[in-house]
Amino acid sequence: DTGVSQDPRHKITKRGQNVTFRCDPISEHNRLYWYRQTLGQGPEFLTYFQNEAQLEKSRLLSDRFSAERPKGSFSTLEIQRTEQGDSAMYLCASSFGPLTGELFFGEGSRLTVL
Amino acid sequence: AQSVTQLDSHVSVSEGTPVLLRCNYSSSYSPSLFWYVQHPNKGLQLLLKYTSAATLVKGINGFEAEFKKSETSFHLTKPSAHMSDAAEYFCVVSEGDRDDKIIFGKGTRLHILP
Numbered sequence: 001d002t003g004v005s006q007d008p009r010h011k012i013t014k015r016g017q018n019v020t021f022r023c024d025p026i027s028e029h030n031r032l033y034w035y036r037q038t039l040g041q042g043p044e045f046l047t048y049f050q051n052e053a054q055l056e057k058s059r060l061l062s063d064r065f066s067a068e069r070p071k072g073s074f075s076t077l078e079i080q081r082t083e084q085g086d087s088a089m090y091l092c093a094s095s096f097g098p099l100t101g102e103l104f105f106g107e108g109s110r111l112t113v114l
Numbered sequence: 115a116q117s118v119t120q121l122d123s124h125v126s127v128s129e130g131t132p133v134l135l136r137c138n139y140s141s142s143y144s145p146s147l148f149w150y151v152q153h154p155n156k157g158l159q160l161l162l163k164y165t166s167a168a169t170l171v172k173g174i175n176g177f178e179a180e181f182k183k184s185e186t187s188f189h190l191t192k193p194s195a196h197m198s199d200a201a202e203y204f205c206v207v208s209e210g211d212r213d214d215k216i217i218f219g220k221g222t223r224l225h226i227l228p
Contacts, residue, residue: 033216042204042218043158056215091158103150103216105158 002026004106006092012112013082020078021109025094032075033103034067035091036060043091049075050097082113116141118207120219128227133177133192135222137205140186147188148206149179150218158204164188175199200226 005024013019025032030051035043046065047057051072061067064082069075079086089110093103121136139145149161162173169181175198179190188205205219 035218040221042220045215045217048215058215093158102160102163103148103158107157 004092004094004104006090006106006109008109009107010110010112012114014114015084016081018078018080019082019111020076021090021092021111023075023077023092023094023106025074025092026104027073029094029096029104030072031095031097032069033093033095034075034077035093037089037091037108038087046077079111082111084113087111087113116145116207116209116215116217118205118217118219120203120205120222122222123220124223124225126225126227127195129197130194133190133195133199133224135190135203135205135224137188137190137219138186139188139205139207141207141209143209146208147179147181148208149173149177149188149190150204150206152202152204152221154201161190161203195224195226197226197228200224 007022011019033048034046036046037043045058046061047067049069052069064080067077089108091108093105095103117140119138127133147164150158151161152158161177162171162179164171164181172178177192179188181188202221202223204221208216
């Protein structure tokens with residue numbers, strides 16, 4: 001059974017560097033979501049895709065953040081010029097829309113910016 | 115826009131006693147509501163969901179929740195707590211196809227006392 005997988009699971013980087021996270025959703029799922037979770041907080045919505053179209057983007061997502069899902073399968077989340085405040089767990093989830101069902105989450109990619 | 119408020123950041127109960135985790139939501143339309151659980155170092159898992167069918171929803175591990183439109187509440191309950199229930203619980207709201215941002219509450223950490 002291949003659930004949602006995220007890579008890398010952990011990333012330590014220096015401030016100012018660029019990082020990229022990859023998410024592979026469950027293969028038949030057409031919707032893919034990115035969330036950010038910091039310690040003691042609930043996941044914060046960043047963006048979501050239906051197939052390859054990015055349908056919604058949170059105001060939390062500054063210009064340094066970009067997400068793509070080029071062929072409607074895997075997705076990447078890139079953070080440019082990282083800042084210490086970007087340190088968080090980045091969660092990916094997929095679902096088969098419309099949303100009357102379940103979001104399936106990956107185990108997340110933890111980013112630490114030094 | 116939808117929102118969700120979890121009224122308690124921490125709840126402590128003794129093993130074998132009832133659990134009540136409170137959630138209030140705000141939505142302009144008929145929402146879908148969910149409870150997710152996050153065990154330490156594990157991914158988020160769906161406990162139960164409400165999508166305009168029966169107002170009393172049963173989930174996994176003996177949890178259930180009741181949708182009360184008049185009170186805009188969706189509280190999570192369990193008759194008898196088990197040590198394995200210790201985790202973070204998130205109430206989640208979505209307006210379905212009208213707005214597929216899926217919004218998480220800040221979470222309630224459930225502590226089980228022996």
